[in-house]
Each structure stands twice: as C-alpha cells, then as structure tokens.
Amino acid sequence: MELAVFSVFALLAVVSAAVVVLHRNPVYSVMSLVVTLISLAALFVMLGAPLIAALLVLVYTGAILVLFLFVIMLLNVGREEPATGGAAQKWVAVASALMFGTILGTLLWGRHFGLASGPLDAEYARPLPLARVLLSEYLLPFEMVGLLLLAAVIAATVLARRSEPGGEPDGGGTAEGGR
Amino acid sequence: MSVPVAGYFVLAAALFAIGTLGALTRRNGITIFLSIELMLSSVNLALIAYSRVLAEAGYALEAALRGQVIVFFVIAIAAAEAAVGLALFIAIYRNRQTIDVNRLNLMRW
Numbered sequence: 394m395e396l397a398v399f400s401v402f403a404l405l406a407v408v409s410a411a412v413v414v415l416h417r418n419p420v421y422s423v424m425s426l427v428v429t430l431i432s433l434a435a436l437f438v439m440l441g442a443p444l445i446a447a448l449l450v451l452v453y454t455g456a457i458l459v460l461f462l463f464v465i466m467l468l469n470v471g472r473e474e475p476a477t478g479g480a481a482q483k484w485v486a487v488a489s490a491l492m493f494g495t496i497l498g499t500l501l502w503g504r505h506f507g508l509a510s511g512p513l514d515a516e517y518a519r520p521l522p523l524a525r526v527l528l529s530e531y532l533l534p535f536e537m538v539g540l541l542l543l544a545a546v547i548a549a550t551v552l553a554r555r556s557e558p559g560g561e562p563d564g565g566g567t568a569e570g571g572r
Numbered sequence: 573m574s575v576p577v578a579g580y581f582v583l584a585a586a587l588f589a590i591g592t593l594g595a596l597t598r599r600n601g602i603t604i605f606l607s608i609e610l611m612l613s614s615v616n617l618a619l620i621a622y623s624r625v626l627a628e629a630g631y632a633l634e635a636a637l638r639g640q641v642i643v644f645f646v647i648a649i650a651a652a653e654a655a656v657g658l659a660l661f662i663a664i665y666r667n668r669q670t671i672d673v674n675r676l677n678l679m680r681w
Contacts, residue, residue: 470671
C-alpha cells in the first residue's frame with residue numbers, strides 16, 4: 394500500500410517535473426510545477442513531516458508560483474522561439490544532467506538501500522517538537538529570515554518600480570510600484 | 573509494504589537532474605528560474621528523508637528534526653529569492669523588452 398502511494402506520487406513528480414522543463418509555454422511550466430510540489434508535499438506527509446508539507450503547499454503553490462504566474466502574464470512572455478543554433482550545447486547539457494543524476498542516485502541508493510522507513514513514533518510528526526527546536530535552538534536564524542524577507546520585499550519593490558527619466562521627484566510617487 | 577528510504581533519495585536525485593537540465597538548456601529566464609525552484613524542492617525532499625533516517629537511527633528528536641528546520645529556512649529563502657528575482661526580470665524586461673537569456677549578453681566576455 395505504502396509502496397503504491399509512493400510510486401504514484403513519485404511518478405507524478407517526475408513526469409510533471411519533465412513537463413516543467415520541456416514545455417515551451419511558461420504558464421504550463423508553472424502549472425506543472427504546482428503538480429510537482431503537491432506530490433512532493435504528499436511524500437513529505439509519508440515521511441512524517443505534515444507541517445512542512447502544509448508549509449510547502451501554502452508558501453510555494455500559494456504565494457511563489459502565483460507570483461510567477463503574475464509576472465509571466467505581466468511580461469506577456471509567451472512561447473519561446475525555437476533555438477537558433479547550438480544543438481551541441483543541448484546534447485552536452487542532457488548528457489551532463491543524466492550523468493550527474495546517475496552518479497548522485499547511485500551513491501545515495503548504495504548508501505541507504507538497506508534502510509526501510511518503517512512505522513514512526515507519533516511524537517516525530519507532531520508540530521510541537523519542531524516548533525520547540527525552531528524557536529529555541531534556531532531562534533536567531535528564524536529572526537534573521539524574517540529580516541531577510543523584509544529586505545527582499547523592499548528590494549523587489551525598488552527594483553520593479555518604474556524609474557522616472559532624469560531622476561526628478563515624480564508626481565505619482567510610489568503608487569505605481571511594480572507590485 | 574514499506575518503501576526503502578533510498579527510493580526517496582533516488583527520486584530527489586532524479587528531480588535535481590531534471591532541474592539541472594532545465595537550467596542548462598532553456599533560454600527563457602522565467603523557465604530557468606522555475607528549474608532552480610525545482611532543484612531547491614528536490615533538495616528539500618532529500619533533507620526530509622535524512623531527517624527520517626536520523627529519527628529511525630535512534631537520534632534524539634531535537635537532533636533528527638533539524639532536517640525539517642533546514643527545509644523551513646530553505647522555503648523562506650526561496651520565497652525571498654523569487655521576489656527579488658522576478659523583480660529583476662521585470663526591470664530587465666522594461667529595459668530590453670526580452671528575457672531571453674541569450675540576448676542578455678551585455679556582461680558576456
């Protein structure tokens with residue numbers, strides 16, 4: 394049963410990841426990445442991390458990918474035109490990615506083959522121990538991530554703002570900020 | 573029947589390789605960005621699986637949960653990265669009317 398669920402979600406993740414990479418229309422790529430991330434969230438639940446799975450769905454598919462969609466529609470990117478040359482580059486990239494994936498997969502497979510993920514104690518999957526680790530041992534990084542997010546929001550607003558020619562103070566002010 | 577943890581690692585390696593392929597071959601900047609997000613997520617899967625391995629190997633709960641804490645930080649930093657990166661693409665598009673990375677060769681040697 395567990396193997397069947399794992400197989401379904403693993404297959405779904407790999408196929409939709411391939412669609413992300415291969416589809417020419419970026420809107421479909423984003424939608425396909427949503428499928429990949431939701432199947433990864435299901436695998437997280439199977440590994441005993443339901444809080445992280447919920448976070449992944451909320452933050453990634455709820456916020457980041459919506460931002461991607463928004464930018465794609467704002468820029469009207471559309472379909473990528475076919476490559477003008479450099480088929481060699483593509484094959485080298487395919488070969489190196491395959492080689493890299495094979496090496497990585499073989500190493501990890503050989504090292505952990507014997508380990509089966511059996512039943513787990515209920516304490517591991519509860520949010521309370523995770524929150525305790527996060528808010529005591531990792532309190533400083535936690536606060537720093539909050540600051541980093543604030544800095545990123547400010548930086549994004551500044552970068553995406555339409556700069557006025559000549560640099561004179563504009564009448565519209567910050568109301569026409571990019572996001 | 574339970575799944576060997578190695579299955580999760582192989583899946584993470586496969587997703588990372590697919591993301592690498594996308595980042596190397598695509599020319600649309602946003603699709604390259606999506607491939608990088610895919611690579612980040614595959615690493616998250618590996619970290620969660622390692623956290624599970626530690627928990628089953630008899631480590632203390634606080635030690636085993638560090639993997640999940642790192643995933644939490646990775647997700648937060650990916651959000652910050654996406655916000656700044658997409659703002660950069662908007663700025664580039666405004667100046668050059670394209671986000672095809674082959675045409676953004678101003679700083680190319």
